Amino acid sequence: MQIGLGNERFPFQYRQKTIQYSEVELFLVFKSAQFQADYSGGSGSTGTGNQQLKLHLGPPAISNSPSAILTSSLSFLGGLAYGYIAQPPQPATSGGSPPVWFLSVDSTDIAGINSNLRNLGSTGEAHLNPAAINDVLMLCHYSVSS
Numbered sequence: 741m742q743i744g745l746g747n748e749r750f751p752f753q754y755r756q757k758t759i760q761y762s763e764v765e766l767f768l769v770f771k772s773a774q775f776q777a778d779y780s781g782g783s784g785s786t787g788t789g790n791q792q793l794k795l796h797l798g799p800p801a802i803s804n805s806p807s808a809i810l811t812s813s814l815s816f817l818g819g820l821a822y823g824y825i826a827q828p829p830q831p832a833t834s835g836g837s838p839p840v841w842f843l844s845v846d847s848t849d850i851a852g853i854n855s856n857l858r859n860l861g862s863t864g865e866a867h868l869n870p871a872a873i874n875d876v877l878m879l880c881h882y883s884v885s886s
Contacts, residue, residue: 746838791852
């Protein structure tokens with residue numbers, strides 16, 4: 741999934757400045773408490789598989805983009821799946837387009853998560869189950885310079 745990081749995503753006073761990202765936090769929001777329990781492996785969990793999901797984030801031209809393993813603990817944000825990337829690569833720009841990052845998940849990583857949170861495509865590749873996931877939130881820590 742491509743994520744545009746153009747000036748419109750920042751407060752007005754930063755629009756003509758240089759933005760440097762220092763950390764990115766990622767949150768996986770499930771559509772129900774049952775799907776949350778399936779991911780965390782807590783009581784009431786159903787289905788098979790208990791691997792945690794690994795999200796990759798980086799500019800399009802980078803082959804080994806940094807990743808965040810999304811962990812889930814009831815003591816942190818009520819079990820919301822969470823991960824972070826310290827010192828992410830700066831987003832790529834080209835031809836006057838807004839800077840972009842790509843957020844991706846490998847099919848092999850999806851295959852290891854709880855079976856209620858994934859579907860198999862016609863070619864046998866695992867995909868995230870859209871009925872289980874409400875959203876992916878990305879919180880960027882950044883600094884601004886002239």
